Amino acid sequence: MASSKNNTMVFLFLLVTLLIGSSSAQLSTNFYSKSCPKLYQTIKSTVQSAINKETRMGASLLRLFFHDCFVNGCDGSLLLDDTSSFTGEKRAAPNVNSVRGFEVIDNIKSAVEKACPGIVSCADILAVTARDSVVILGGPNWNVKLGRRDARTASQGAANSSIPAPTFNLNRLISSFSAVGLSTKDMVALSGAHTIGQARCTTFRARIYNETNNIDSTFARTRQNSCPRNSGSGDNNLAPLDLQTPSKFDNNYFKNLVNKKGLLHSDQQLFNGGSADSIVRSYINNPSSFNSDFVTAMIKMGDIRPLTGSNGEIRKNCRRRN
Ligand code: HEM
Ligand SMILES: *[C@@H]1O[C@H](CO)[C@@H](O)[C@H](O)[C@H]1NC(C)=O
Ligand SMILES: *[C@@H]1O[C@H](CO)[C@@H](O)[C@H](O)[C@H]1NC(C)=O
Numbered sequence: 676m677a678s679s680k681n682n683t684m685v686f687l688f689l690l691v692t693l694l695i696g697s698s699s700a701q702l703s704t705n706f707y708s709k710s711c712p713k714l715y716q717t718i719k720s721t722v723q724s725a726i727n728k729e730t731r732m733g734a735s736l737l738r739l740f741f742h743d744c745f746v747n748g749c750d751g752s753l754l755l756d757d758t759s760s761f762t763g764e765k766r767a768a769p770n771v772n773s774v775r776g777f778e779v780i781d782n783i784k785s786a787v788e789k790a791c792p793g794i795v796s797c798a799d800i801l802a803v804t805a806r807d808s809v810v811i812l813g814g815p816n817w818n819v820k821l822g823r824r825d826a827r828t829a830s831q832g833a834a835n836s837s838i839p840a841p842t843f844n845l846n847r848l849i850s851s852f853s854a855v856g857l858s859t860k861d862m863v864a865l866s867g868a869h870t871i872g873q874a875r876c877t878t879f880r881a882r883i884y885n886e887t888n889n890i891d892s893t894f895a896r897t898r899q900n901s902c903p904r905n906s907g908s909g910d911n912n913l914a915p916l917d918l919q920t921p922s923k924f925d926n927n928y929f930k931n932l933v934n935k936k937g938l939l940h941s942d943q944q945l946f947n948g949g950s951a952d953s954i955v956r957s958y959i960n961n962p963s964s965f966n967s968d969f970v971t972a973m974i975k976m977g978d979i980r981p982l983t984g985s986n987g988e989i990r991k992n993c994r995r996r997n
Contacts, residue, residue: 734872748980
């Protein structure tokens with residue numbers, strides 16, 4: 676009796692382990708090594724020429740991966756154009772007039788299709804492109820897990836509700852990341868992506884005009900110079916997320932936070948007397964711990980609910996299902 680009960684327990688334990696592990700069990704770093712040996716060089720050279728043309732593109736490409744993975748997993752759904760049967764994610768609130776780089780992804784996909792037709796998913800292209808962008812702009816390198824397949828549909832509603840907003844306070848940031856299995860440390864490390872790229876006035880206007888406690892007043896005035904108070908005027912004017920080195924992937928973003936010079940409300944929430952303060956300080960004191968936590972968190976983010984096996988498809992054109 677006792678032993679059959681034990682066996683049942685062992686069986687249940689194994690089953691649960693299998694179910695929990697299976698979400699990313701099929702991703703691997705050598706997934707295309709036989710079927711598309713030129714994959715990495717093909718992607719890297721296209722990313723490099725896009726960044727040579729416009730440095731900011733590296734930031735825009737990194738962000739695409741985040742906005743794909745947070746919405747029903749890393750499945751390339753962000754890349755789908757609207758169709759008569761569904762409204763895609765491109766015009767969702769966090770994305771409209773904001774996410775960019777789709778033409779670069781198209782160029783990469785064409786080059787990859789030429790090298791190995793019908794093999795590599797758009798979801799995987801986003802993962803490699805994000806890594807290459809970080810490396811080219813001076814950040815850490817890592818091996819990207821691959822084997823994701825592409826969604827056949829997209830969800831504007833899920834994009835509206837799953838991508839965190841710049842108005843969020845610390846608790847909401849933490850819960851939005853924990854909803855996809857990412858810890859507070861992952862959240863702080865990944866926010867370090869704001870060491871590169873730009874934001875529009877409309878995303879930080881309330882912070883530079885209405886926040887008083889946790890913003891450097893000289894910094895606020897400087898930002899006000901190119902971001903008018905009234906909404907509707909200058910909404911798309913840009914400012915760097917990292918005021919020191921917006922084209923270099925480094926830890927200056929965290930130094931800005933300690934100096935109350937975070938651009939977004941959500942940025943400054945990471946250093947505002949709460950539980951994330953100590954993580955921010957550790958990334959200032961030890962830049963290599965930022966790099967390694969960022970890599971760990973990027974890999975975890977890339978593991979969010981991929982389509983594998985016979986689920987989804989390998990799109991021919993990233994903008995539409997086959
Ligand atoms: C923690 C929650 C986050 C919030 C609230 C947030 C919010 C924002 C906002 C409002 C912008 C400016 C968009 C615009 O003005 O059009 C932005 C830009 C950016 N975000 Fe985030 N973000 C977050 C996390 C992340 C993560 C996890 C990544 C990547 C790992 C990331 C990468 C970027 C990059 C690179 C840019 C600049 C894009 C460009 O210049 O085109 N963000 N983010
Ligand atoms: C998503 O947000 C956009 C912009 O605020 C809104 O127009 C749209 O109706 C929302 N879509 C869904 C399905 O909630
Ligand atoms: C600042 O706060 C005031 C009063 O709550 C509000 O009317 C105004 O719209 C806010 N301004 C911005 C830029 O958010």
